[in-house]
Amino acid sequence: MPLPSEPLRKLGFLTIGLFDGADPRSGHESTLEIIELGERLGFDSAWVRHRHLQYGISSPVAxxxxxxxxxxxxxxxxxxxxLGWENPLRLAEDLATVDILSGGRLNPGVSVGPPMHYEQVKHALYPDTADAEDFGHDRVARLLDLVRGEPATAFSGTEGFEVFSDRVQPHSPGLGGRMWYGGGSLRSARWAGEHGMNFLTSSVVKAEESEDFAEIQLSHVRAFRAHHPDGARARVSQGLVVIPTDSATADQRAKYEAYARQRRPRTAEPQGPARLMFAPDLVGTSNEIAERLYSQAAFREIDEVAFALPFTFEHDDYVQILTDIATRLGPALGRPAPAANAGDRPR
Incomplete structure (x- = not known):
């Protein structure tokens, strides 16, 4: 098995937080319990996806x-x-507030581009400005400036009994250094590096100069670091779907293999007008998954991961998968195993 020069430094996971539209509370509660479990199992980070007008988390900051x-x-x-769904100033306030409440643990990841199904939703989202909205990188730049404490207004001082600030409040000084950009193209990787952000690379990339997923992802990692002030020390986190089966039941293994098999055809060639390339889901024992990860050049150049939990599985499946990642896959990637019984707690 090929080995990286350094062991995995940060182990994280990502969840979409699905729920039943007739009973949304139980799905959100399940997500919170999974995050609590992740902390007990010794994960360094927990990440949530963002879904609008779907049955997944629509308000990750909340x-x-x-x-x-x-x-x-x-x-x-x-x-x-x-960010196409967001007002950068209001989002900056929310992010700073949650960062303060968490004691400086928030890692906001953002992306740009028009909202999905924009023609159908634009009149509800931007009834007066739909055709004037800019969904490019300038929207991220505005958010970065506001989070980092640049003035939002020319006015500050006291008016009557009220005191006004010229920058977003509360201001969380360390948050600007924990902003991430989720990119799947060379242009995005370069832009994130030039603007001093951290870089999230996931299981979806654009086939620009190659049709080999690992080769494309490696080019993004290197382009990002080549344009970042921190160079080779700039933070990159890789997100792939991994499903270890070490402690899975026979029924769970069959479910996981069927899930991966159903999604496999999309990994064979670029998909759609955007020529998107998808990474295969990794299903197997932790040692098998570790070997497949180490065989990828991009994985060997990063030391942070946020492994994505699959869509549509049950709470107990996620408990099994997270437990195996923490206790089996993590150690296979150089992470210490969690303390005994760290994940034990009835739901």
Whole structure:
């Protein structure tokens, strides 16, 4: 098995937080319990996806605010907030507030581009400005400036009994250094590096100069670091779907293999007009998954991961998968195993 030059430094996981539309509370509660479990199992970070007008987390900042009060150590991230749905100033206020409440554990990940199904939703989202909205990188730049404490207004001081600030309040000084960009193209990787952000690379990339997923992802990692002030020390986190089966039941293994098999055809060639390439889901024992990860050049150049939990599985499946990642896969990647009984707690 090929080995990296250094062991895995940060082990994280990502969940979409699915729920039943007729009973949304239980799904959100399950997500919070999974984050609590992640902390007990020794994960360094827990990340939530962002889904609008779907049965997944639509307000990750609110969910992570709740998670911040039920955990004490684990970092909390968004992967990612699509900024086309957001006002950067209001989002900056929310992010700073949750970072303060969490004790400086928030890792906001963002992306750009028009909202999904924009033609159908634009009149509800931007009834007066739909055709004037800019969904490019300038939207991220505005958010970065506001989070980092740049002035939002020319006015400050006292008016009557009220005191006004010229920058977003509360201001969380360390948050600007924990902003992440979720990118799948060379242009995005370069932009994130030039603007001093951290970089999230996931299981979806654009086939620009190659049709080999690992080769594409490696080019993004290197382009990002080549344009970042910190160079080779710039933070990159890789997110792939991994499903260890070490402690899975026979029924769970059959379910996981069927899930991966159903999604495999999309990994064979670029998909759609955007020529998106998808990484295969990794199903097997932790040693098998570790060997497949180490065979990828991009994985060998990073030391942080946020492994994605599959869609549509049950709570007990996620408990098994997270437990195996922490106790089996993590050690196979150079991470110490958690303390005995760290994950034991009835739901």
């Amino acid at each position: 969910v992570l605010a709740a998670a911040s009060q039920r955990t004490s150590r684990i970092e909390l991230g968004t992967a990612v907030i699509p």
